[in-house]
Amino acid sequence: MWNSLRTDAQGAIVAGVTSYRGGDDDLIHAYVARPEGPGPYPGVVLAHHIPGWDELYREMARRLADHGYTVIVPDLYCRDGHGEPDDVAAAARAAGAPFDDMVVADLAAARDWLRAQPTSNGKVGIMGSCSGGRHAVLVASRAHGFDAVVDLWGGGVVMPPEDATPGRPVAPIDYTADLDAPLLGLFGDTDRSPSPEQVDLHEAELRKHGKTYEFHRYADAGHGFFYYHRSAYRADSAMDGWAKIFDFFSRNLGG
Amino acid sequence: MCTNIHESVPAAGAAKGGAGWFPVSVANVGFDHAVGSRFDHALLIDFADPARGPSARVAVELDLETGRALMATLASVIEAAESSGAPV
Numbered sequence: 563m564w565n566s567l568r569t570d571a572q573g574a575i576v577a578g579v580t581s582y583r584g585g586d587d588d589l590i591h592a593y594v595a596r597p598e599g600p601g602p603y604p605g606v607v608l609a610h611h612i613p614g615w616d617e618l619y620r621e622m623a624r625r626l627a628d629h630g631y632t633v634i635v636p637d638l639y640c641r642d643g644h645g646e647p648d649d650v651a652a653a654a655r656a657a658g659a660p661f662d663d664m665v666v667a668d669l670a671a672a673r674d675w676l677r678a679q680p681t682s683n684g685k686v687g688i689m690g691s692c693s694g695g696r697h698a699v700l701v702a703s704r705a706h707g708f709d710a711v712v713d714l715w716g717g718g719v720v721m722p723p724e725d726a727t728p729g730r731p732v733a734p735i736d737y738t739a740d741l742d743a744p745l746l747g748l749f750g751d752t753d754r755s756p757s758p759e760q761v762d763l764h765e766a767e768l769r770k771h772g773k774t775y776e777f778h779r780y781a782d783a784g785h786g787f788f789y790y791h792r793s794a795y796r797a798d799s800a801m802d803g804w805a806k807i808f809d810f811f812s813r814n815l816g817g
Numbered sequence: 818m819c820t821n822i823h824e825s826v827p828a829a830g831a832a833k834g835g836a837g838w839f840p841v842s843v844a845n846v847g848f849d850h851a852v853g854s855r856f857d858h859a860l861l862i863d864f865a866d867p868a869r870g871p872s873a874r875v876a877v878e879l880d881l882e883t884g885r886a887l888m889a890t891l892a893s894v895i896e897a898a899e900s901s902g903a904p905v
Binding site: 611612613642643644645646648649650651652653655656657658692693696717718725727730753754755756784785786792793794 | 818819820821823825843845847849850852853855857861863865867870871872874876
């Protein structure tokens with residue numbers, strides 16, 4: 563819960579850049595934030611959004627670490643070079659990257675990296691916003707072995723056939739039968755990707771396959787309503803959303 | 818929303834960025850999340866040389882109205898340039 567810390571607690575976190583082996587055995591650049599101490603701590607893979615592996619995601623990692631999670635944020639654009647986050651995101655966009663198969667491999671390897679940490683409690687969740695929300699649903703459906711999934715307004719989970727590309731050939735909703743972790747979804751009613759109708763379709767598919775999920779929709783919000791640096795920010799909805807995330811992870815991952 | 822609207826076109830010229838002038842080999846045009854402007858989404862136009870790495874780009878973010886005006890102005894200037902007979 564937000565601001566539930568004790569003023570006399572000794573809590574500290576450690577954060578920095580590391581690397582691990584991902585898809586094609588490539589070395590994947592990643593940001594890690596973790597509580598200082600022996601644990602055991604649950605883990606969270608953060609799947610960054612289209613604007614890239616940026617300062618916002620580092621902050622999100624540290625926030626979760628402050629709340630007792632070991633967090634890894636794989637740089638899904640690291641194969642497109644290095645520079646300021648918006649430049650690298652532009653290079654990835656121009657290259658049509660990243661491809662779904664590689665994202666699944668990189669994120670699944672990040673899950674395994676977390677589980678292999680000596681401080682792990684064995685539980686690992688995944689969370690992402692925007693394209694990262696789509697990637698979170700995708701990898702949890704295709705790679706299995708996650709204990710909780712958080713989809714923050716992931717666009718393209720429901721994808722009309724004409725939007726398919728060589729890198730994104732299948733809509734994640736088509737893998738719903740294979741999803742093996744509880745799913746939390748947060749969406750804004752004025753978003754167009756995902757639109758409320760697409761969220762309805764996703765929810766119907768989850769229900770059809772008997773999946774464990776909870777969706778929450780915010781009437782005043784659109785895409786990216788957690789982003790305090792953008793006009794899309796909606797303070798009340800964002801704080802409610804964070805409370806739901808902490809509650810969901812606590813119930814499914816411990817911590 | 819994530820639009821994934823993007824197209825690229827080969828380009829011949831040069832652009833001036835923070836590190837000075839560099840050759841431009843491609844122009845990338847998209848419409849997606851804005852980063853540097855106040856818009857939710859914007860026309861994203863990059864003049865870039867991927868061979869020099871991600872930082873070799875000059876980027877602008879424009880609204881659609883500006884994009885249309887720019888297209889008309891480019892067409893007008895190109896027509897005048899061709900009429901002038903001056904070589905590229």
